[in-house]
Amino acid sequence: MKIIVPVQQVFDPKQIRVSSQGRLVSEGAARVIESASKAALEAALRLKDTLGGTVDVITLGGAEAEESLREAQAMGADHAYLVKDEAFSSPDAGVVAMALGVAIQRIGEVDLVVVGEGGALSGPMLAEGLGLPQVTQAANLAIDANGRLTADQAWDGGARHVRGPLPALVTVAAADYAPRYAHVARVMAVFGEPTLTVWSAADLGLEMDQISAEASRTQVRRTAAPEARVLGERITGTPEEQAKSLVGKLRARGLL
Numbered sequence: 001m002k003i004i005v006p007v008q009q010v011f012d013p014k015q016i017r018v019s020s021q022g023r024l025v026s027e028g029a030a031r032v033i034e035s036a037s038k039a040a041l042e043a044a045l046r047l048k049d050t051l052g053g054t055v056d057v058i059t060l061g062g063a064e065a066e067e068s069l070r071e072a073q074a075m076g077a078d079h080a081y082l083v084k085d086e087a088f089s090s091p092d093a094g095v096v097a098m099a100l101g102v103a104i105q106r107i108g109e110v111d112l113v114v115v116g117e118g119g120a121l122s123g124p125m126l127a128e129g130l131g132l133p134q135v136t137q138a139a140n141l142a143i144d145a146n147g148r149l150t151a152d153q154a155w156d157g158g159a160r161h162v163r164g165p166l167p168a169l170v171t172v173a174a175a176d177y178a179p180r181y182a183h184v185a186r187v188m189a190v191f192g193e194p195t196l197t198v199w200s201a202a203d204l205g206l207e208m209d210q211i212s213a214e215a216s217r218t219q220v221r222r223t224a225a226p227e228a229r230v231l232g233e234r235i236t237g238t239p240e241e242q243a244k245s246l247v248g249k250l251r252a253r254g255l256l
Helices: 036-050 065-074 095-105 125-131 183-190 239-252
Strands: 002-006 007-009 031-034 054-060 079-083 112-116 135-144 149-155 158-164 168-172 196-199
Touching: 002 036, 002 095, 031 036, 031 065, 036 054, 036 065, 036 112, 036 168, 054 065, 054 095, 065 079, 065 125, 065 183, 065 196, 079 095, 112 125, 125 135, 125 168, 149 168, 158 239, 183 239
Parallel strands: 002 054, 002 112, 054 079, 079 196, 112 168, 135 168
Antiparallel strands: 007 031, 135 149, 149 158
């Protein structure tokens, strides 16, 4: 069983802000693996724990992405691939999915691709590029005795059990796969001698018109922070005083 997990790196949400001019301010913010990608990695590692095989991770980014790939290896991934090239200037989801799809095809003989639901990478886009059947919003991933993928898929407010052939692509939600902690011994090993393969756009046979900023089909025109929420009023006193005060306030607003 060979599983590939595309991981995406994002700025730590707690360390970024939006300026009054609508500009994303990320100076000094650390980069972390997004929660959706960690959920995908956990789902893949659970299958590996049961079935054996390998789990490899792949991402598109610069030198800063190497640390996230090492973290993924410390969690249990076997090998890491980095698609790195200055030609990737402001790629959108379509360009990222296309480039990672080409890289995954180069890896070859992949049984399953696991993507985080609702993350920075579009699972359906990647599945289309790879020509793979897909199951979105999947949980309880397993491989049956006939070598077929089984999963519970969120469907119409409930869930349905699905089964299909491999190779395939699935997307999983963070709520269903809480990530494990990195093992100390693996942390020491991967940060000392990481197993990392780096491919440029040329290595993958990608042309500039496929990966440049002009190739992106989406543009960010403006960013905005959510409006500040007004804090509620805290009622103090004994239970009787609190109840009396609350009733009075509700009557004053015409709610009683």
